[in-house]
Amino acid sequence: MMLTDVELDRYARHIVLPQVGGVGQRKLKAASVVVIGAGGIGSAVLPALAGAGVGRITIIDDDAIELSNLHRQPLFRESDAGASKAEVAAARLADLNSLIEVVPRRARIDADNAAELLAGHDLIIDGSDNFATRLAVSDACVAAGLTLLSAAAVQFQGQVALFRGRPCYRCFVGDAFDAEDCDNCAELGVLGALTAAVGGFAALLAINAIVGVGGEQSGKLHLFDGQALSWRTIRIPADPACKACGSA
Template sequence: MTELSDSELDRYARHIVLPQVGGLGQRKLRAARIAVVGAGGIGSAVIPSLAGAGVGRLTIIDADSVDLSNLHRQPIFREKDEGQPKAELAAAFVGKLNRFVEVAAVRERIDAESASSLLTGHDLVIDGTDNFATRLAVSDACVQLGTPLLSAAAVQFQGQVALFRSRPCYRCFVGDAFDADDCDTCAEQGVLGALAATVGSLAALLAINSIVGVGGDQAGKLHLFDGIGLSWRQIRIPADPNCRVCAHRSA
C-alpha cells in the first residue's frame, strides 16, 4: 500500500489520530473495493459514510430511478432528481464529496444470473435492497465468490444488520421460501426514514471496522434494532446443515 498524500493526511486526520485506525487503517480503507447494492434508504446512509471515510473504490448497483416517495429516506437525492437513475446520481454525489474515491455506477437489476459477474472483484458487498429475491441472489453469489456480505434491511420500525462470511450465509438465516419476487417490500409495509438512516449507518460502521480490523470479527451475528423501543439486541445465526448454497463450505 502506498503512502497517503499530504491532502489525504489532512482530509482523514480525525481518523488517523484514532489509535485503532492510524495511517495503516486509513491505507486499508483506501485499498478497499466495496460494492453497494441498492442506492435506497440504506444506501443513502452507507454511500456518504464510506465515501467520506476514504474507501478507495465504490461500485453502486441500482436499476431504479428516483421517486418522490423515496425522498423521506434517501437524502442524497433531491426533488429535481425525480425520474433520474439512482446509481448515476449516487456516483455523482460521491464524486463531489471525495475526489480520492473511485466510483462506478451500474444501472442494472441484479439477479441470480447477473449477481456473480457484477460482484466479482470486490472485497466486500453491502446489500441494502428491499426484497428477499434480490438479497438471496446477492448472498448466493457472495458465497460462490467467497466475498464477505454485509446485509442490512429496514421496514416499518424494525432494522437488522449482519455480516456473513460464506457460512453461515444469509440463506441460512431466512431459508428458501423467499426466492420469489413478490415478497413484501417497504413500498407495501412502509418504513420510517430515520430508521433506514440508523440501520445504514451501522452497516457502514461495521464495514469500516471490518476493513480496518477493529472490534473483532462480527460474522454470523445479527444486530436487531427496535425503532419504537430504541433498543439493540444481538443474536448469533447458526449455519443450516442442509443449506443448499453454503453447506459444503467450511464454517
C-alpha cells in the same frame, strides 16, 4: 499503498485514532466495496464510505428516483425525480470526495449476473428491498468467497449482519423467500429516520471490518427496534442442509 499529503490532512481525524491510524486508513483506501441499492440504506452507507476514504465504490441500482423516496433517501433532491439512482448517487459521492473512484452500474442484480457484477470487490453491502435479490447476492458471495454485509429496514424494525461463507444469509431466511413478490417497504411502510440509523450502523460495521476493529462479527445478527430504541444481537446458526453453504 501510501497516503498523499492531501489524504493525510483529509483523514486526520481517523488517523489520530489508535484503532485506525495510518495503517487502517490505507486499508480503507485499498478497499473495493459494492453497495447494492442506493435507497434508504444506501443513502446512509454511501456517504459514510465515501467520507471515510474507501478507495473504490461500485453502486448497483436499476431504479429511477421518485418523490416517494425522498423521506428516507437524502442523497437525492426533488429536481432528481426520474433520474437514475446509481448515477445521481455516484455524482453526489464524487462531489463529496474527489480522491476516491465511484462506479455507477444501472443494473438489476440477479442470479444470472451477480457473479460478474460482484467480481473484483472485497466487500458486498446489500441494501436491496426484496428477498429474491438478497438470496441471489448471498449465493454469489458464498460461491466466490466474498464477504457480505446485509442491512434492511422496514416499518420500525432494522437488521444488520455480516456473513463470511458459513453461516450465510440463506441459513438465516431459508429458501421460502426466493420469489420476488415478498413484502417490502412499499407495501409495509418504513420510518425515514430508521433507514438512516440502520444504514449508519451498517457503514460502521463495514468500516470496522475493513480496518480490523472490534473483532470478528460474522454470523451475528444485530436487530434494532425503532420504537423501543434498542439494539440486541443474536447468533445465526448454520443450516446443515443449506443449499448454498451446506458443503462449505
